[in-house]
Amino acid sequence: MKQNIECEIDRTEGGLIRVLGVIERRGYGIESLSVSPSGRDAYRLSFTVESARDMGVLLKQLERLIDVRRVQLTPPAPAYAVAEALPMPGFQASWLAG
Amino acid sequence: MDGDQPQSSLSKSGARWLLDALRDEGCDVLFGYPGGAIMPVYDALVDYPIKHILVRHEQGAALAADGYARVSGKVGVCMATSGPGATNLLTGIANAFMDSVPMLVITGQVATNVMGTDAFQEVDIFGMSMPVVKHSFIVRRTEDVYAVVREAFAIARSGKPGPVLVDLPKDVTAGSAVARAVRSFATPAKPQQAQLAKAKALLAAARKPLLYVGGGVAMAGAEADLRAFMGAVRIPAVWTLKAKGTVDYRDELDLGMLGMHGTPAANFAVQECDLLMVLGARFDDRATGKLSTFAPHAKVIHCDIDPAEIGKLRGVDAALDGRFSEYLPALSQAPDIDAWRGHCARMKARSPERYDAPGDKVFAPELLRKLSLAGGDGVIVSSDVGQHQMWVAQHFQVSRTAAHLSSGGLGTMGFGLPAAIGAHYAEPDACVISVSGDGGIMMNIQELATLNRYKIPVKVIVLDNSRLGMVKQWQELFFGERYSEVDLSDNPDFAVLARAFGIPAITVERRDQVDGAIQQILGSEGPFFCHVKIDPQANVWPLVPPGKSNAEMMGCDYETEH
Numbered sequence: 158m159k160q161n162i163e164c165e166i167d168r169t170e171g172g173l174i175r176v177l178g179v180i181e182r183r184g185y186g187i188e189s190l191s192v193s194p195s196g197r198d199a200y201r202l203s204f205t206v207e208s209a210r211d212m213g214v215l216l217k218q219l220e221r222l223i224d225v226r227r228v229q230l231t232p233p234a235p236a237y238a239v240a241e242a243l244p245m246p247g248f249q250a251s252w253l254a255g
Numbered sequence: 256m257d258g259d260q261p262q263s264s265l266s267k268s269g270a271r272w273l274l275d276a277l278r279d280e281g282c283d284v285l286f287g288y289p290g291g292a293i294m295p296v297y298d299a300l301v302d303y304p305i306k307h308i309l310v311r312h313e314q315g316a317a318l319a320a321d322g323y324a325r326v327s328g329k330v331g332v333c334m335a336t337s338g339p340g341a342t343n344l345l346t347g348i349a350n351a352f353m354d355s356v357p358m359l360v361i362t363g364q365v366a367t368n369v370m371g372t373d374a375f376q377e378v379d380i381f382g383m384s385m386p387v388v389k390h391s392f393i394v395r396r397t398e399d400v401y402a403v404v405r406e407a408f409a410i411a412r413s414g415k416p417g418p419v420l421v422d423l424p425k426d427v428t429a430g431s432a433v434a435r436a437v438r439s440f441a442t443p444a445k446p447q448q449a450q451l452a453k454a455k456a457l458l459a460a461a462r463k464p465l466l467y468v469g470g471g472v473a474m475a476g477a478e479a480d481l482r483a484f485m486g487a488v489r490i491p492a493v494w495t496l497k498a499k500g501t502v503d504y505r506d507e508l509d510l511g512m513l514g515m516h517g518t519p520a521a522n523f524a525v526q527e528c529d530l531l532m533v534l535g536a537r538f539d540d541r542a543t544g545k546l547s548t549f550a551p552h553a554k555v556i557h558c559d560i561d562p563a564e565i566g567k568l569r570g571v572d573a574a575l576d577g578r579f580s581e582y583l584p585a586l587s588q589a590p591d592i593d594a595w596r597g598h599c600a601r602m603k604a605r606s607p608e609r610y611d612a613p614g615d616k617v618f619a620p621e622l623l624r625k626l627s628l629a630g631g632d633g634v635i636v637s638s639d640v641g642q643h644q645m646w647v648a649q650h651f652q653v654s655r656t657a658a659h660l661s662s663g664g665l666g667t668m669g670f671g672l673p674a675a676i677g678a679h680y681a682e683p684d685a686c687v688i689s690v691s692g693d694g695g696i697m698m699n700i701q702e703l704a705t706l707n708r709y710k711i712p713v714k715v716i717v718l719d720n721s722r723l724g725m726v727k728q729w730q731e732l733f734f735g736e737r738y739s740e741v742d743l744s745d746n747p748d749f750a751v752l753a754r755a756f757g758i759p760a761i762t763v764e765r766r767d768q769v770d771g772a773i774q775q776i777l778g779s780e781g782p783f784f785c786h787v788k789i790d791p792q793a794n795v796w797p798l799v800p801p802g803k804s805n806a807e808m809m810g811c812d813y814e815t816e817h
Contacts, residue, residue, distance in 0.1 A: 170393050182386055217563035223390040
């Protein structure tokens with residue numbers, strides 16, 4: 158099962174590696190990833206992960222990281238994967254739907 | 256963070272800010288080993304009243320800090336230099352992570368201007384330890400040292416506890432600055448009322464409810480809350496290795512440890528129950544056996560401070576993620592379960608412990624039971640990993656969780672002796688006994704020098720079957736008796752070895768020597784070493800084979816009523 162996840166993390170040393178490490182170590186594969194600044198002291202991450210494991214468990218495992226400010230599941234990207242092609246901060250696939 | 260801020264606006268060295276932070280956190284002892292990159296801290300330490308215990312290997316420091324934390328309930332602190340000093344801590348860090356033990360790990364690091372250049376004794380301990388820490392920091396500015404260390408303490412002990420690593424480059428501890436302010440941390444949220452009502456309804460409807468008690472109860476300081484809850488609801492309980500002592504062993508509701516080497520009563524009660532209330536436990540595979548067959552008829556109420564544990568391995572019908580003391584009183588209505596209680600009591604009575612093994616060789620379970628009875632409630636026991644660890648769990652009675660130290664999650668051979676050293680500094684008046692096998696004792700044997708240096712009155716017992724007993728047991732049972740690399744018959748003479756470290760020692764070879772040896776062990780004033788040659792063929796029973804259901808126990812001729 159594939160799922161898009163978006164999270165905002167503190168821009169601290171090791172924060173990004175810690176998030177990616179938890180995703181892979183807990184048995185979830187990263188299919189795509191984009192990183193962008195969110196203000197001066199944070200990053201915004203959007204990634205697509207694939208796993209047979211429960212995505213809700215991954216969310217909670219990310220939430221408990223000290224660097225993670227918020228994390229949420231986002232709707233699946235359309236088949237032509239615009240989200241990957243246009244990794245703009247704040248971009249939503251639904252803008253193209255109409 | 257209690258609003259605590261640095262008590263001085265003066266410029267001080269990073270090393271002094273570190274030690275100020277330890278002092279302000281109430282840290283009275285740290286376990287460590289000096290070296291190049293951490294030297295500014297060791298230099299400043301001379302002026303501070305904090306007790307430093309010099310171990311003989313950094314792994315001993317980390318495991319001693321772990322033992323200290325488990326007994327005291329406070330954050331254990333260990334310290335080492337960069338490079339090999341830091342990597343030697345890793346096993347101890349992982350041990351604390353797997354068992355959720357609050358620990359502050361301080362590592363020296365090469366100076367910031369040479370970090371990343373493969374400098375002498377440079378290693379990326381921050382990166383290497385990342386999967387086994389709750390959180391970690393590299394401090395790159397002296398002004399941050401005090402605040403980061405205070406924050407590290409807060410993170411280590413908050414919510415689900417764990418180890419926090421602080422990597423301190425040498426120029427940061429040697430340089431001087433005014434400390435910045437400390438950030439505050441949020442406390443965990445209260446449980447949702449809807450889930451509490453659901454849990455209450457599940458408990459009221461259950462006819463065969465069972466408590467599955469884990470190490471999280473005592474780590475939350477909720478041992479008394481749990482016992483009060485059990486007193487009110489009178490629901491039978493099973494417990495995990497880490498929760499040994501949490502449930503009062505004198506309580507008829509105590510069915511014993513569940514899982515691979517658990518009691519038949521505990522495992523069959525789990526298989527039969529219609530409601531499993533999980534308290535501070537995480538469905539570890541050694542407890543559940545084959546997960547898909549575990550508690551097949553049960554609805555589940557999962558109580559854990561860590562939301563990430565809820566639903567990780569088993570779906571739940573109600574979840575409570577606040578503090579036990581906040582919601583257990585609200586769930587304390589006694590269900591009408593006389594028939595189930597009677598059934599559990601009969602299951603327990605049908606599988607009593609037996610100590611009548613034939614022969615005159617020392618029967619380790621009997622020795623351990625006798626030792627715990629003779630030692631009484633003032634004893635703290637630690638163990639390594641393997642057959643003797645399971646015998647301690649099965650036969651050594653303790654009246655509180657902090658009196659039993661065992662490496663549950665990581666299964667670290669060599670844990671017992673350093674953990675016992677830490678336990679002594681947490682409770683100097685307790686009689687601390689370390690039980691090891693002949694394999695595990697050799698993994699941190701150097702800490703006998705620490706016992707001797709500080710005259711730490713730990714009683715070291717080595718149960719010697721001249722082999723790696725648990726591996727041999729598995730090779731015997733599951734690998735067609737093809738014994739591979741388990742023979743340790745060329746062990747040193749342990750009593751002579753202990754004496755070489757300056758520790759009085761005896762050797763016990765026959766069962767009729769056991770009572771006298773126990774008197775000597777408990778009557779000794781300082782450190783003491785007892786080498787016990789046990790029956791080399793003895794195995795741990797009962798046993799749930801790996802990958803099998805807990806209903807398929809070997810070594811018990813036990814039948815359920817159903």
